[in-house]
Amino acid sequence: MDMFYFIFQQTLYIAIPLLIVALGGLFSERSGVVNIALEGIMVFGSFFGIVTMFILQGSMSGQLLFIVAMLVAALSGVLLAVVHAFASINMNADQTISGTAINMFAPAFTVFVARLFNNVKEIPFKNTFLIRKIPGLSDIPVIGRMFFTNVYISTLVGIILLIVTIYILNKTRFGLRLKAAGENPHALDAAGVNVKKIRWTAVLVSGALAGLGGLLITVPVSTSFSGTVNGYGFLAVAILIFGQWKPLNVFLSSLFFAVALTISNTYSAIPVLLNSGIPEQFYKMIPYVATLIVLIFTSKKSAAPKALGDPYDQGKR
Template identity: 30%
Template sequence: MTATASVASVGARRVRRYHLTLLGIALLIVLLSLVRVLTGDNDLTSSGTFAAALGYAVPIGLAGLGGLWAERAGVVNIGLEGMMVLGTWCAGYAGYLYGPVAALAAGLLGGAIGGLIHAVATVTFGVDHIVSGVAINVLGPGVTRFLSEVLYRDDSAAAELGGGTTTSPTMRGQTPDFSLPLLSDGPDWLKSLEDTHWFVLSDIAGVLGGLTRDVGVLIILAVALVPISYVVLWHTPFGLRLRACGENPHAADSLGVRVYRTKYIAVIISGALAGLGGTFLVFVTTKYVEGQTNGRGFIGLAAMIFGNWRPGMLAGGASLFGYADGLQLRSSQSVTGLFLFGALLLLCYAGLRIRRDLTGVVPSGGLRSYTVVAVSALGAVIFFWLWLTVETLPNEFVFITPHVLTLLVLSVAAQRLRMPKADGLRYRRGEER
């Protein structure tokens, strides 16, 4: 009976978390709609903004998923940026020679090679995980520049197609895009509804239109990898063994888990996912361009931490950063609307903290809880003042918006993080401490 009650309790918590997630998404849409009405800036919820946000979120999300696989197995992977770079170069080279399918395979392979190097250094030789990750971030751009010098400099055929020391020739062929039939084919009723600018309804139409029209194959694959990763890591024996290696590898070893092999598999998959994120960038630009990852591997790592090492929340973090990127692409003036949005979010957060303390659902945090409420309220006032006084942000500030947003989100999310217990620790069989 106790076991049955425990299972029922876990099931009830999952249902409650699912309902809270849906309520949170609904609240965000309502707040965005309110900000759009108050600011008169329709780009905040336009289909174009969300289409751009989806494109920006995919490489960040794939890099974050790569970090999730490695760190759930106990290996810190800050080398995601370097693995993405390797993936972009390999995808660009194979795409130039053989087309999109070869580019996809080569991008996965390039990232996986980076993951293999990281696994050899950390799992086999016990190198500090941070040191190894930094080395891969330095190695990736260096190796790709060397390969470009060797393969493209004296290749006249590549030069005719735009190839050089900092870019690959244009990819052969294009990947197909498609739209969901019910939402985007035939009469464009979503666009018509969006153009009415009705409260909430037109915003929902903008979101659906942006997320369902002209969606590439890699976007579909990237979105599908989120639930696939969840199912594999949390609902399969292999996933249980992998997570056990990240929590207590010595206990896992005592139960017959091959810890070294499992860590190797996890880190190689991690590199392959980061390489896939780099491949997506190549598919967007149709070529490899030096520096095109632009720190997305690091932002993916931040999204993973924001997501508390879980796929669903990681996807939410990647979407947030992608939205900031997409908004600045559509309209630099629209970014000022985020000040009002941030003020409303902070007020909602402060209100929820006050309600939680007053109702006693969760024991009050005392002085710390009051401090969090006060800081949230102060932040809301500052953001509201900025929205009232700042008409247009300088381009330099608009460009760094996603990175500033990364820091702000991490500073808030860091209060309730729970990383795997053995994450980053050196493991040697028989040397339990």
């Protein structure tokens, strides 16, 4: 059972950040704006969040520092999303090219600033954020060890964001307008709603969640910023497609890919896998092979918003 709890906890460390980033992509793409810039925004959020930890860790630690760093990471994601929103919405630029440019810019910029800041590209931080046990809750049989032992508050944040996203999309006026902006923006405009304002809001929310996810994917697995998030932003796009742009499906997709990544990263700690005689390269390939297989079988049934990727021109119908 100890091995089960270990694998489950490692899966959560990956699944929650992937979920948060994929939800960010969901907001943007539901409004009609393709956002493959998630990778670059994650790098941006990771960098500024960890720089915040590096600067403040002498005077602050624990959950307060983690919360401050999360807020900074989210804000930095918004700042970079502004660039994508302006290019895609106001300038009618190709959204894929805009996202690609951000993905190229973010790692180069952050590594350059890191070298100026700390002489090397790595920015270290002390991980004082793991909660070993939550009093009372950790003593609950099975569930206590699964969810309330060796956890980060990011797990709670991710669950809250999932619930909030479901509520916004299905129960609010903004959610209805958001979906309309991605399906039929001209009909939304005819109803007197500013399509560009809806899309701007969606892309900024997407940036905040991607920046937050960039920090949260780094903290459990590393003790420094190194200029990359290992392609998890692109994986979040795959999760969004696999989840058919629906929050609950995206959550289940995040768990699926997190399990694949966990096996790939921790197989050497699992005796059954380590002694199976299967080459380590096989385990390293699992997440990528799973991604290809999933996209092959789901791409034909894509439920992408009809106006996804189409610049909105108010004068054309």
